[in-house]
Amino acid sequence: GAVVSQHPSWVICKSGTSVKIECRSLDFQATTMFWYRQFPKKSLMLMATSNEGSKATYEQGVEKDKFLINHASLTLSTLTVTSAHPEDSSFYICSARQRGGYEQYFGPGTRLTVT
């Protein structure tokens, strides 16, 4: 149980375009979903937190107009990278937490390359 999927697993886009990444909890309802960014050989950097039906809460330094997060249902959250630039290239990972639980369950990640 507690499976989280992400789609796509990798994407290449041109500078200036937008990319949407989906995160789904497959066998549980995710009260809270988290989006992280991970640089090579580095730890995870929390970008934002969202509860279903609420606006996302962004960490300091993360541009909310650039990284749009929508938590439309208890099983789906999306991250849209708008007007992507090469510096946005990274490994993006989502996670989900179910009601009453403390551990997060992670998706497999999405490798974004902006050319």
Added chain:
Amino acid sequence: AQSVAQPEDQVNVAEGNPLTVKCTYSVSGNPYLFWYVQYPNRGLQFLLKYITGDNLVKGSYGFEAEFNKSQTSFHLKKPSALVSDSALYFCAVRDTFSGGYNKLIFGAGTRLAVHP
């Protein structure tokens, strides 16, 4: 400030030998502690957690961790390492200031290399 420290960038161990991956933490209030493992180009997999109760916590794949309040540590252990255990390991603690969101604060990660 709340934080998690993993003092070793890399741990090397021979297959069949016991392994320990170290973690210390600093948090306000009661610590909720977690271990995750990450294989290359993959997300993190949950291994185990300590919320309350016995100080020795058993988790997936034969891993266990010992909570030591006086030393503020939560070291990950396994009695006999496998080559397939080679991966990146993250220790995390619940951010007690994050309220109902229950955010996690992650350590920098420790790369475990198990040699045949």
